[in-house]
Amino acid sequence: MPSQVSNNMATKQVRYEALVRALHTDLYRYAYWLTHDKQVSEDLVQETFLRAWRALDSLKDEKAAKSWLITILRRENARRFERKRFEMSEYEEANVMDTQSTSTEQEIENHWLREKMAQLPPEYSEPLVLQILGGYSGEDIATMLNLNKNTVMTRLFRARNQLKEALEKEPVTRGQYNG
Amino acid sequence: MDDLQYRRSIYADPTCQDADILAAQQADPAKKEFAQELIQLDERLKRAMQVPVPDGLCEKLILRQTLASHQQKKRKSRVHLALAASVAIIAGLTVNYLQFSNSFTNLGDYALAHVYHEKNDFSNDDKNQISLTSLNQKMIAFNGSFEQSLGQLISADYCRFDGMKSLHLVFKGITDTVTVFVVPKNEQLAFNKYFSDSKLQGESIDFKNTNIIVIADKNESLSQWQRAISDNVTWSI
DSSP states (O other): HHHHHHHHHHHHHHHHHHHHHHHHHHHHHHHHHHHHHHHHHHHHHHHHHHHHHHHHOOOOOOGGHHHHHHHHHHHHHHHHHHHHGGHHHHHHOOOOOOOTTTTHHHHHHHHHHHHHHHSSSSHHHHHHHHHHHHHHHHHHHHHHHHHHHHHHHHHHHHHHHHHHHHHHHTTHHHHHOOO | OOOHHHEEEEEHEEEEEEEHHHHHHHOHHHHHHHHHHHHHHHHHHHHHHOOOOOOHHHHHHHHHHHHHHHHHHHHHHHHHHHHHHHHHHHHHHHHHHHHHHHHOOHHHHHHHHHHHHTGGOOOOOOOOOOOHHHHHHHHGGGGGGEEEEEEEEEEEEEETTEEEEEEEEEOOOOSSEEEEEEEEOTTTTTTTEEEEEEEEEEEEOOOEEEEEEEEEETTTTTHHHHHHHHHHHEEEE
């Protein structure tokens, strides 16, 4: 019996490490677009994976791992607001990741787009991140966010619409003026 | 599909492959171009969303889990130890309780049960003889002594008389052994002077700190034994 227990533990460890390696990047980026804060994102991801470890036996379908982790992370994020509601102010002015130091054309555009995305209301940006970064369908997103599909599609429409309008307002030479 | 509806669908999902969307794109190149434009926007957004991940995050996550589960294991083994200790204590208390609790309410019942229990250990034909000196050595524990021998003493040993340390004496009798208990007084066992069942009879004598109980079969004269004991025993303070 003891050898079987430690064997199970070893298997669990292998599963866990595979999960971390495969999904920590996606999860961190998702956390970043949820919180707009590098440190908070890292903490959230750590907390999420710790919870995932404890509940790992309940994860039967490896294909569902990513959305399972995202669900845990969203719950952890909500808990963060219950704990310290006063930190909300930090959320208002989105401090966007600064990658200006390597000022290639591409980085300038990324920076500009990140700024615009950070200005989207969170209820619009969240499904957009799930769709573009996570590759989820409207139905999947609706399930994960506990919304109905029409609401999700409307929010996605508004998110892109607002971003496109912002893009079109910007002069073509925006990169030079930005930053 | 009208233009507004088409735009809404494409804005919501530029890669939409629904039949009516595809049909609309087939019919109108401008619509197809519009979709392409948004797919391109998505590409740019995707690049922008791929923010750099902190160095070593992966290793940190694995390390933290390893530490946390190690801690948990340590906690668990402490819990197990505590559980084992509790079980041991309870087992100890139970044994103690069973062994030393009073399961009989009066002297007579217990004395009879005790005699029946050890019935096969002694016989009237035993050739053992224990001297008065060694008997009196044992009596020191009860602050008493006998002046003369009461008869052939086959066995004299301390034993537990319903949890109390007492002296168990077995004498040779007329037809069968005669058992004498020297027992410290106990409030929990009711004193009864005479008791008997179908085979055995018993009589207790009440001294200051001690009871002496004599049990024998019905052929013995208990009053004679009683008198012999009462005349013979002296108690020191």
